[in-house]
Amino acid sequence: MFRNFRLVRKWKFLQLISMCCVLSTLLVCWEEVDHHVISHVRSYSYRYLINRYDFINKSFAVSREEADSFGRFPYLINPQEICAHKDVLLLLFVKSSPENFRRRQIIRSTWGNQTYIKQELGVNVKVVYVMGVHPNPHQRAAVQKKLNDEDQIHSDLLQQNFMDTFHNLTIKLLLQFRWAHASCAHARFLMSSDDDVFVHMPNLVQSLQALSKQDVENLWIGHVHRGAPPVRLKSSKYYVSFQMYQYSSYPDYTAGAGYVVSREVAAKIYHATMTLNASLHIDDVFMGICAVTVGVSPQEHVYFAGEAKAPYHPCIYEKMITSHGHEDDVRYLWKAATTPEAKGISSGFFGNLYCKAVKMFLLCKPFFSNTYSCRAAFS
Template sequence: MFVNLRCIKKIQIARLLTTGLVLSIVMLCWEDLDHHVVSHVRSYSYRFLVNNHNFLNSSYNLDTNGHRRSFGNSLDPSPLHPYLINQLKKCSNSNDILLLVFVKSSPQNDDRRHEIRKTWGNEDYIQEKFNANVKIVFVLGVHPDLRQRRSQKNVESEAWAYNDIIQQNFMDTFHNLTTKLIMQFHWATKYCPKAKFVMSCDDDIFVHMPNMVGYLRSLEQKHVSNFWVGHVHRGAPPIRRIESKYHVPMKLYPWVSYPDYTSGAGYVVSGDVAAKIYQVMQILNPSMYIDDVFMGMCAQVIGVTPQDYVYFSGEAVTRYHPCIYARMITSHGHADDVRVLWKEATDPQVERMSKGFLSNLYCTAVKVALLCLPHQRGTYGCLGAFT
């Protein structure tokens, strides 16, 4: 057989150049590759092969002297700060509270709070329309900028007018979100212990309250306990890049995988879990400033596993369509369009569209196009098209 040696040399040279180019790209992008690929492989391997986070009990609990162990840039070791504003009567006259909602807000976000009160967080409307006792509480720290402290007077006036703001004396910053989380579960346990379900969410969340009430009532009929539901993150690795907002240094959390947790944008726990979580919060070191991860750590200790429900959003905005509205529970990223979305999502036409065989078939096709096709990236997973 005749072999063209010149052709072989050209092929070898091409392979050599291609290999060199690939290696050069890998070396240049290694940091990103390590973050997005290697760290996730390690984390998922630990999550699905080992699936054991018993180290949390011994590494993050109180030391022998009853003090919280110090981890890196730890927060104030005290789990509680003084209440500047409290609502002692919010739940005192209610013995049958279906849902207590904590909305994590900031002092300057009064416009978001007003929009929520006019839409999905209108307690009177929920009671009248759905015969459901739902309590909405906005959770605040104090403005971190001393020059903006005049806003405190505005917050106090707002709290007096609406009786739905609680505030503790800590800086309202990203790195104090765990402090705000502890505040929520302390308040739920002490001032609203009879609530059947407790929700924590951001102030740019949209909650489809009619669907939420129906969903929780179905759970209530089943007498659920040890219940925690939301958009679940499984096998998530700590982010080690310093420039990231969610950067967690090795000295704070040296392990390769977080326990399973739900997105902090919005999740629900049963009342018994809220009480257990607060008990654990008094034991675990609150140095983990990513609040939804800290929630996962607490739940791991008490043996509560988060359940994923496809219509709880993660960090993205839902696809806008009546077929989506018919089943949605939450959607994240609605700082400016809450009122418009509330009007569209609760339109009576939405309910009519979801009834009947042909309507269900049509909506399934629409949801497949919105949630399942590769070029579409919605808030909900493809499973939502068939749920």
């Protein structure tokens, strides 16, 4: 009996030591735990309030003059005639940095080739590269000369005189929607993407043509982030202070790497930008704030990637719309994704079964991957 009592005491002592170790670890790592676990739970339960009520509208509301001042920069390059054709299915903005000459040229020769799109797909898609000025004053003049030469050849650059930096991405968003309203308001759809995004243009055009036959007044599709919490870690480039954004959750929004809105939503977002404080530097979140104020909600499209690449496989290519994180492999991917073999690979009973199995293996893995969701395997 005495021996059993000693065993119980020893077991309780080990429990106490284990608990102390766990608590010590939590205290040391609390900021990380709070950011990755607690803040996500809190923010997701808070998102209903953010998306349903208008206190964001009130806290970000400013006068029209102040709202206009956030994007009031002189144009350095302005392709005003690019949308002269009245029948424009899609106005596609590519957010680019001034020095990314090679990326733009690769896009022009692959998925953004407007001649190919017109001749092979039979529609007008206008691709415009959006940017500010080079942030390094010592390189700015040389880069600007090359940009002027580039625009003389292609006439597809859109540039204002602001520093092209991460913290000015919201200015880029203002530039896109305000220029579209002034110079290409008749485009049926508007898309925004990054210059390291691959767009499967045949699939995108086919999807938009199908949507054109439906009621798409409030269309906003992409990879949706729901209940995302503001990052409060000062070491992160996504850090947002309580003074800049006081709530525990962002409104629902689509990843800025690639999303599509209808002409009607583009007009609503433009009007929202003329009433809101645009000092929040995370552009896709600001887009969500604009959308909340005008009563528009994002819709998940399983073939729009988030911040990661889509898997390389013909069964994926058959329905893919966007994939993020591409630079050196764009030409390879364009060739592989648009071959006849990739189209219709899932046709027939066995083809469908094969592709479903492949997509389940590639997309339904038991770890988080910010690309296509497992639901894409069953679509």
